[in-house]
Amino acid sequence: MPRLIRTLAAAGLSGVLLVGTAVAPATAAPTSIGGATVAHRTSIAERLRVDRVPTPKLDWYKCYGYAECATVDLPLDYDKPRGATTEIAVLRVKARDQKRKIGSLFVNPGGPGGSGTDAALAAPYFLGDELLDRFDVVGIDPRGVAASEQVRCFKSVKDQTRAYEGLHVAFPNTREEEKAFVASVIAVGKACSTTGRPISGAMSTAEVARDMDVLRRAVGDKKLTYLGFSYGSILGQYYANMFPDRVRAVVIDGVLDATAWFGSGRSGDLDQETRMRSAQGAYKALREIMKRCEAAGLDACPLAGGDAMAQFELLTKRLKAKPVVTEDEYGSFTVTYATFIQWALDILYSPYAYEVTFLTADLLQLTHPSAAKATREQARVSVVQRAIQTRQQARGYDFPYDNGLETFLGVDCTDANHPKDAASWATRAARADQRDPHFGRLWTWLSSPCARDSWTVRDEDRFTGPFNRRTVNPVLVVGNYWDPATNYNGAVAASKLLPNSRLLSSDSWGHAAYGTSACVTGAVDAYLLRLTLPKKGKVCKGDVQPFEELPESAAVQRAETSKSDLAAEGTPRRGAAKQLPPVVAPLPAVGPLMVR
Template sequence: MPRVKRTLLAAGLAGVLLAGAAVIPVAAAPTSIPGATVAHRTSIAERLRVDRVQTPELDWYGCYEYAECATVDLPLDYDQPNGATTEIAVLRVKARDQKRKIGSLFVNPGGPGGSGTDVALAAPYFLGDELLDRFDVVGVDPRGIAASEQLRCFTSVKDQTRALAGLNVAFPYTKDEERAYVASSIAAGEACSTTGQPLSGAMSTAEVARDMDVLRRAVGDKKLTYLGFSYGSVLGQYYANMFPDRVRALVIDGVLDASAWFGGGKYGDVDQEARMRSAQGADKALREILKRCKAAGVAACPLASGDPVAKFGLVTKRLKAKPLVVDDPDIGQFTVTYADFIALMLNGLYGPYGYNDVAFLTAEVLELTEPATPKAAREQARVALAQRHAQARYDFPYYNGLETFLGVDCTDAHHPRDAGSWAARAAAADKRDPHFGRLWTWLGAPCARDSWTVRDEDRFTGPFDRRTSGPVLVVGNYWDPSTNYNGAVSTAKRLPNSRLLSSDSWGHTAYGTSACVTGAVDAYLLRLTLPKKGTVCKGDVQPFEELPEDPTATRRAETSKSDLAAQGAPRRGEPKQLPPVVAPLPVR
């Protein structure tokens, strides 16, 4: 099948954003693996959980013209391997050269809530030819998500729509919005902790890692080969630390530090964003784009005629004071709030061409909020902004995108108790990391422990420093707006058998946006050859080095929190209704 541009972006993929009887290894002593690095052993607790599950037989059938699909029932609770089960969907694109096949390459696009089957289906569009020749590419929809048995926290679309109404903003900014957001966050947490059970309490990353280990056996691989993006880096780290002697090759790109993701311990009552600092990465990328805009000049950047930083600040000041109301003859009246504008900025930063979004969107809103803007320029700005307007979506059928994100994050990680504390936390985050601090912080409000009360007693709490049998290649992008580069650095330092590959790339994750990164990742997966220590790659696209063919055309990742499933394949259902011009929120 012919391939188009080798990027996750071109494939339309998002990231395409754990106590009690937890699995602290009982037998943590290293063991010698023939032909491999000395590795820690899988703990007795994990071996008892996973290895006693009979290897499932996957009844593959042809699907989507060039793929194979299967479903399998796996234990809802691995402490009860013969008890209740949950259905898991699996898809593979078979290696083109079966005689020379190395094995299976498991892939995950992130989210949490992203569809592994969709990213596997999109493999011919973003993976290299040699990978497609030598590996069966396997995607698993994590429990509760996409084509697997779905999490459902409300009994009807009506109940869901009413309960979550306060979340239908990019992030709350006014006091009224904050009160509504907190109320809906509490409603979401309570619903998923009651109606959503038992699945909502069995969606932790540790359970998905266990599923992946059973499926590794099912496809006939002695050890795991894995490529995970964004939140998929957390899944990769969990697998590496839970099953350290079962790793052949593991690559994580767009890295969240698993220790910071989980929290607790030294982090105390610190919220998840304050631990991971995604907003810091977004702010850093934005400031660098505005700096390069000035250097590029007006031919490349419409903000360069003055001070781009000051112009951006003026737009945010105006929108904070008064939302922009636009009358459009084709789609009717719509409103752009300060929160919408910031979310659109972040959405743009997810792609390597996001500098165009920063420059042109800022210029458009600046002209539309300036009374002295000439009529022709105002009309041009209106048309451009209308093209960014969110498309109308339907209420039916039931869509669980937000719930799947929460089902993993809230069950996985340590979160503060009181949802009412989020307003102060978000305000502090915005002082620390301007504009984006509020957005990233508010995403965790439904996870407040007083309202999200369901727990997974078998979630993984660490340690996250196990030595794996095969090295972990940790890929970090300097300008990632979601998974702060610092997360890759700290993860590589913590994992003793790892290698950090850095890249001066733009957008979220680096694979496919840099020939250097893509080549290094492919070489490792295929031949187990790591890049040299200290290697720094460069992104193929750099801000304002190419003149835009169409200033209104943008290339951005599909990064909606309300539509977390990747877009590589048809998926049942459409998202619920969103309010006008609510920018898609990011996923990890």
């Protein structure tokens, strides 16, 4: 999908190693000493896997001006520590105050398929000063991803381009598009299960957690300090459950429920979106914005003065009937219903999520036949700006080989349980859209390449739970009420499952809360630095709230609209339209599907 970094992530059991599988232990509960409950221990199976791998020597070299880089060969299969290896890329930005350094802070930006080395390199731009002073910030490119040895499911770019032919829509919305999309996801699944091997079958989150534990040892830390966003919350949960006695401080923000991600028992026959309900979070955020729009009035919101949500629905109706064709510097660009929903979700990822009202207003102008020429031209300019951004992101799958989609699938399809038949996703997506309008289809199609009949490669050492291990130090779980990608309910579920955790909630906008709220950022930094948890039940508030202040670009011009604009189609009229600010950052495009 044109995707989201969703801008947008582990676990442990006790047992013994027996022909590559873990046998469940007789005692699963944490021990009690003198009446006090202590942490679970890393299982025998996991200790055998990771501890017999010699501590790698990281041969750091200067890179990117202010960072250090290294690569290391780690076991492709931890059951065979002296067998085949895969190259893992590591980057660190050293603590500014080395004399007072606490240790290393491992970071993961999500995806799956996001680059940890890119996240670490960006540390000076998004982490607080005290974290930068006291920690070496370390990023790992997960196996198969970015600067690590890459997964490659096709022998040539030509073969990949042909296989991806049906995927060049935000999501399929007609029978013809669905048929082409299904054919492509089947082709991708089969290619990754054959040509993509062996890496495609060794990319599960459990393998990344094992790599991270070995590298934790390599940088000299006795326990792990970790900050993970979005899918990075899954990696954090897997590590916490696999290595519960090796946790110094784990913070997960933009949280996915690990049990819903994995799909245990009968839920494994449900598609992942039905389990996780990302679309529910997106639709909830959209409706709240429209509610606040009406309260803010026409001076702040272009859809006020009527039923804002009805105007959004009117636009979707118009675009389904007739897409908008506009011209940009590259030629013509067609804005379909699916394109609009993708753009709307892109905007909901931002702390300035309320700018979705400006986009809606501009497209309503373009789809209204009697709108004044000047007004339609103004609206066209803002839409063209977004079309150009979309083109720049989704350059296609020509030279050089782009494995962005394959990195996402290499993790999700080996990690989780999925339904068998790719063709069944059309019905599943339709049901999801009835349940969570507009966004249900988009999020459901995400996992379609993982259909078990076409994605047949498996990781026998993936982690399957339990996800309720007690860690030696708490896990801080951060949930954002209005997250359009990782439903707030996921944070609540994860915090309930992890017995030694603390939930920090935030009334914030966009995807994940760190950096959008001084309250959240301060609480996270305090925990990472001093192991000081926020108070139970604490709720922060995002620094940017809808319509409380307008970006300068949004206030430049207003266009008067006809009072009969919506009345002609049976919905309340709307007021003045505003230009969509060009500063809204689109989500990184790593394939024809969306990423968290």
